[in-house]
Every structure is written in structure tokens, then in C-alpha cells.
Amino acid sequence: xxxxxxxxxxxxxxxAAGYLFFLAAHVFGLRRTGHDRxxxxxxxxxxxxxxxxxxxxxxxxxxxxxxxGGLVFxxxxxxxxxxxxxxxxxxxxxxxxxxxxxxxxxxxxxxEAHPEGRATLEEIKRDYNAENVLKIRLERxxxxxHLGMSGGxxxxxxxxxxxxxxxxxxxxxxxxxxxxx
Amino acid sequence: xIFILYSCGMIFALIFSHMLFCRLxxxxxxxxxxxxxxxxxxLVADAALxxxxxxxxxxxxxESFFLAPFWMSSYMLYFLGSLWYLAQCTALxxxxxxxxxxxxxxxxxxxxxxYEELRRVFRDxxxxxxxxxxxxxxxxxxLENRHYALTARGRKIAAAVRTYRNLxxxxxxx
Numbered sequence: 426x427x428x429x430x431x432x433x434x435x436x437x438x439x440x441a442a443g444y445l446f447f448l449a450a451h452v453f454g455l456r457r458t459g460h461d462r463x464x465x466x467x468x469x470x471x472x473x474x475x476x477x478x479x480x481x482x483x484x485x486x487x488x489x490x491x492x493x494g495g496l497v498f499x500x501x502x503x504x505x506x507x508x509x510x511x512x513x514x515x516x517x518x519x520x521x522x523x524x525x526x527x528x529x530x531x532x533x534x535x536x537e538a539h540p541e542g543r544a545t546l547e548e549i550k551r552d553y554n555a556e557n558v559l560k561i562r563l564e565r566x567x568x569x570x571h572l573g574m575s576g577g578x579x580x581x582x583x584x585x586x587x588x589x590x591x592x593x594x595x596x597x598x599x600x601x602x603x604x605x606x
Numbered sequence: 607x608i609f610i611l612y613s614c615g616m617i618f619a620l621i622f623s624h625m626l627f628c629r630l631x632x633x634x635x636x637x638x639x640x641x642x643x644x645x646x647x648x649l650v651a652d653a654a655l656x657x658x659x660x661x662x663x664x665x666x667x668x669e670s671f672f673l674a675p676f677w678m679s680s681y682m683l684y685f686l687g688s689l690w691y692l693a694q695c696t697a698l699x700x701x702x703x704x705x706x707x708x709x710x711x712x713x714x715x716x717x718x719x720x721y722e723e724l725r726r727v728f729r730d731x732x733x734x735x736x737x738x739x740x741x742x743x744x745x746x747x748x749l750e751n752r753h754y755a756l757t758a759r760g761r762k763i764a765a766a767v768r769t770y771r772n773l774x775x776x777x778x779x780x
Binding site for chain 2: 428429430432433436437451452455456460463495496497500501504505507508511512514515518519520523524525526527528529530531532533534535536537541542543544545546549550553554555556557558559561562563565566571572575576577578579580581586587589590592593596597599600601602
């Protein structure tokens with residue numbers, strides 16, 4: 426059964442090393458900086474992890490394959506980079522993003538902060554309401570460079586979120602949900 | 607290289623078969639069990655195709671660039687690619703406030719909006735009330751005597767997120 430090779434060892438060991446480095450570096454960075462640096466810390470930690478991926482892959486590949494060059498090396502390096510990118514994406518989407526940007530998680534935490542974890546709808550909305558959501562999001566989008574101010578109005582500075590919106594729209598169309606929402 | 611191409615092909619096969627089944631109403635877009643079954647089916651197809659290639663071509667795994675044995679890493683590519691697609695599908699379930707802000711600005715004739723214009727779009731009914739209904743439906747909170755209360759499950763999630771946010775020294779988020 427085709428399952429594991431020395432090339433797999435090189436790719437997966439490099440990704441594991443880079444990813445562990447990223448996790449440690451971003452926790453260290455976030456603990457030492459303020460909220461306005463969050464996006465920058467995560468991007469820098471990801472970049473540092475990518476360097477570790479490339480370095481570890483080169484070392485393990487050299488030992489496993491006995492050479493350092495050629496198309497196989499570059500293919501493995503690209504694959505390690507893509508896998509590392511996916512790992513970074515999944516961390517941000519499933520773990521960091523949940524605590525940072527999920528409204529439902531925030532509502533659970535607001536409830537938890539109330540005595541005995543109980544509150545009326547009015548009490549919940551006193552802590553957290555649509556206006557708070559808007560303020561928090563505007564602050565985050567402005568801080569991370571996606572939005573800017575021009576003449577007292579908000580303008581788009583980076584199209585990354587809009588690209589994500591385009592993917593979402595394409596998926597909705599593909600799944601036959603474009604008539605909804 | 608061929609094993610990587612197989613995995614990429616299986617990711618596309620997963621996406622298009624999922625879309626097709628949803629359009630034919632054979633499955634709901636957010637049916638996790640059926641989605642995972644579909645993922646497993648294409649993973650088995652990927653493994654079978656790889657195995658067939660190895661058995662047909664004895665040179666597999668030797669010096670050929672095309673047959674370089676990236677087996678496990680290709681499966682990992684398939685797994686992470688499927689998870690990416692699942693994340694995208696999950697994001698369709700609710701309107702992201704950040705995306706709504708960006709789209710409002712982009713669709714405005716002058717590509718610029720004031721805070722007040724955005725404020726009119728953000729209503730409690732959509733961003734708070736609807737989410738609270740979701741939390742009740744999923745069993746994370748319950749409504750008792752006009753009070754919403756955390757269930758054991760909701761309490762565990764809130765505690766896990768609080769611990770993680772304390773570790774990275776960040777506030778409530780939202």
C-alpha cells in the first residue's frame with residue numbers, strides 16, 4: 426500500500442516544525458503587543474514559520490534524498506508551502522477567528538460574564554448589540570488596513586475581504602443558494 | 607507529482623459533487639454527516655488510484671520526477687483542501703458583519719460611506735436576535751422565565767474560548 430516515503434517525511438516534518446514555531450511565536454507576540462498589532466503579529470509569525478518550513482525541508486530532503494536540487498526538491502518545497510498555508514488558514518479560521526470575530530461565541534462569553542450565566546435579552550443587548558458589532562468591526566478593519574478614512578467616510582483600502590466575498594458568492598451560486606439571504 | 611495531481615483532482619471532484627448533490631436536492635448544503643461521507647468517498651478513490659498507479663508502474667518511487675512518491679503529503683493536501691471547502695461552506699450560514707461593511711462600501715456609487723449609513727444597516731434583529739435563536743436551537747443556551755441561561759455545553763465552549771483568549775491576552779472579541 427502506497428503510504429509513506431522519505432519525501433513525505435521531509436514535507437511533513439518541515440510543516441510540523443514550521444507550524445509549531447508559528448503557534449509559539451504568535452502566542453509570544455500577541456502576549457507582548459496590543460490589539461492594534463494583532464493582524465501584524467499573526468502575519469509575521471506565519472512568515473517566520475514559513476522560513477522554518479523551508480529550512481527544515483531543505484535539511485531533511487538532503488539527508489533523505491542525498492541531493493539538494495532538481496524538480497523533486499522544488500515540488501516538495503511547494504507542497505510543504507501549500508500545506509503550511511492551509512494549516513495557517515485553518516488555525517485563523519477555526520481557532521483564532523472563533524474567539525476574535527464570531528458573534529455567537531461573543532454572546533456566549535457575554536452570558537458567562539453575567540451572574541450564574543443568566544441574563545434577559547435586554548441585559549445581553551446592553552453589553553453587546555448591533556452598534557457594538559459595527560464599532561468593533563470598523564476598528565478591526567481599519568486597524569488591519571482593509572478600510573481607511575477619506576473626508577469623514579470609510580473607503581476600501583485592501584480587497585482581500587472582497588475577494589473572500591466573491592468566493593462566498595460563487596459558492597452560493599454553485600450550491601443553488603444565490604436566491605437566499 | 608502525479609499523486610499531488612490526484613489529490614487536487616479529488617478536491618475538485620469533492621467540490622463539484624457536493625454542489626451537484628445540493629442542486630439536485632439529494633443533500634442539504636450544511637449536512638455535515640453527508641459531507642464527511644462524500645469526503646471519505648473521494649479519499650478512498652484517491653488512495654485506490656494511487657495504489658493502482660504504483661502497481662501498474664514499477665518505477666514508481668524511483669528517480670522519475672512525475673512519480674516522486676509524495677503519498678502521505680498528498681493525502682494531507684486532500685484533507686486540508688476539503689477542510690478549506692468546509693470552512694467556506696460554514697461561512698455561508700451567517701452574514702459576516704465585516705463582509706457586509708466592505709460590500710456596502712464597494713456597492714456605494716461613490717465607494718465611500720459614513721458611519722451613520724452603516725449604522726442603519728446594522729440591526730439587532732439580524733446580528734443579535736437571530737444569533738441567539740441559533741444558540742438556542744443548537745443547545746448552547748436555553749430560555750427560562752425570560753432569562754437566557756448557558757447550558758453545560760455552552761458553558762464549556764465559553765470557558766474554552768476564555769482560556770484561549772487569556773493565553774493570547776486578548777479581550778472579548780466579537
